[in-house]
Amino acid sequence: MEQAIYQELPVGSGPDIEGLFNEISKGFKGKPDELIPMLQRVQRALGFLPEQALLEIARHTGLSAARVFGTATFYAQFRFQPVGKYIIRVCRGTACHVKGSYRLLETIEDYLQATPGQMTPDGLFTIETVACFGCCALAPIMVVNDSVYGSLNRSKALKLLDEIRGREAGVHS
């Protein structure tokens, strides 16, 4: 069964969508072919697409809410849940698969105690999988936010995650 795309967020915890829209609407005319670029712009700003933002886009473009939700849920890029500070994307391309990315993913899942699409309880990590990053010659690949790491193995990947954890613990202590 498909899950409902939204879980209830605590009142008052959401981002300032109105403010964001005042800024975004300046760059777009509200034409239907701007729908995907607008969704991308919102996600770039917030990390995900809150329900209210989708309704706001529907209003701005004059498209029905159903069309906006339908389009957003069609594409793998769009998320409907908040994400961790670090998005760990494990490449699941063919070359990565042949070089054991399924094992790499298992190791990371075990280590972070989360599955793809889930955020860790500390809000630090979200694991995602990507169909292919196009770095096949350096498989297996993992991408942490915008940094690409190639020729990985389990211990290198875990070391990276440890470094991030250590850095973050340092920030907060």
Add this chain to the structure above:
Amino acid sequence: MDFTLIKERAEKNWRALENLRQPLIQIGMGTCGKAAGADEVYEAAKQTLKEMNLRGRILQVGCIGTCYLEPMMAVRKPGGPFIYYGNLTAKRTEEILLSYLRHDDPKSEWAVCFIGEEPADGIPRFEDLPMIKPQVRIALRNCGIIDPENIDHYIARGGYSGLMRALRMNSGEVIQEIKDSGLRGRGGAGFPTGMKWEFARKAPGQARYIICNADEGDPGAFMDRSLLEGDPHSVLEGMLIGAYAIGCNDGYIYIRAEYPLAIKRLETALVQMKEYGLLGRNILGSQFGFQIHIKEGAGAFVCGEETALMASIAGGRGMPRSRPPFPASKGLWGNPTNINNVETLTNVSAILAQGAIWFAGCGTEKSKGTKTFALAGKVERTGLIEVPMGIRLKEIIDEIGGGVAKGKRVKAVQTGGPSGGCIPADLFDLPVDYESLAAVGSIMGSGGMVVMDEDACMVDIPRYFLSFTAEESCGKCMPCRLGTRQMLDILNDICEGKGTPEDLEILKDVSETIQKGSLCGLGQTAPNPVQTTLRYFRSEYEAHILRKRCEAGVCKPLFHYEIDPEACNGCGVCSKKCSVGAITGEKKKPHSIEPDRCTKCGACYEACKFQAVHIC
């Protein structure tokens, strides 16, 4: 601006770089290079020059194709050749620069090759490297050689002269030139490009569009990314030539959002084109005007299909529709539209610059020119390669790729991604052209080529592809939506040891239904990975079903690990790697695995240097 002036200025700038009076350092900064650590090499080079007070200029270039050597750096002293170094670290970068620039010792033992007139002692020429020798570079002519963010470099190496030539011809002559070249679409299907342009040219309509399909969705393929990152203008020039031939003033590049660097390079290139009068009204003083818009994809494999891609540009769900009407007559917003792949357009600019006869001189009777491949998987030398059509698979795998790792046996090569098939090692004499690959059940595809050795399970590989196509099926056609899911369920059962002999018959039946009952290429080709493995590796399916065995050690319920007491010297590396403490044994004595505790993660198998861990 007059093109002669533009070209003169570009050549002057290029010559200035060639005759630079200080050392020039080139660092490959494509995504692959960065993934391997090129940023650290770049920083180290910058720091070394500064701290050691050395003269030198650093230039960021694209991928030269030898990805297995990344991160790479090339150093040229005035008047000398470029000497290339590979697999660099920050420390080694510093050592090389200091040694070569200060003490004139190029550290030949670390050098990989050189490019240039003057030979460098004891270092092989780039063109003589076993990986490079069988290659012919047309599409990749500039990758790794020029600064992709400098339009002058492209122009100085003959760029935009193809467009100049096209503008002096009429549209019919340009189309004829492409027809004469024999160029076929490099996105996979191999439709003749000239014919496609002619359809769009002749279709009635007011507005016309040209689209560059850069939605490189096949997992295992990165040719288009490397081209756009390493030589964006060659693609844009091809687009301009196509637009002129077809008679359109608006073009779109539909590119994956997963390629941020390629998008940035395109944006930079478009700004430069405007500055040089290569975009906008009256391009290079002609009557021809053209605009290019970049559209970022949002992660849907099906959008590589032409009608789905156009639906996505228009701002909706990227779902294919039935054809006819074909895009050439009714495409984007109902107007005649022509869609070409990135590599096709790069070839177009080369053909117009050098002529159809030159291009057709390479390749086979029906497949002209070259093809780029993303050579990946279990070969020693992975990278981006370009080979003449008709080259044999074994030349690519053994000579260019250097074969599989020592001690392993090559099993198959996968071409065409989820739409292609697995070609077994005993067919490696096959020439690489559209017809030969189709005859064995695979396809040329866009250029993914993943080599597999004995560690790949030929039931798991089609399962992997089906999990991809089942996920990416847009859901419009019932046979594809339900059929791919059904096939995946069956393959999952087989991999879990729950398969029955009847399953193989059902797989065959469902395959045929999906092929016949789907609107677009996604469904029509989705069964290919299953059909080819059933054809060439049936014994593996039977071993999974009848003997409940996965010889490759991939399907967990169908194998276990054992340590061979004869081969084990008790070094203890495996027990350190085991995260569940399933491996015990005294130091310097054979170890053993407790089957109940073992999670079959494979860490010990990978870690053992003495091949003492066996798959049983």
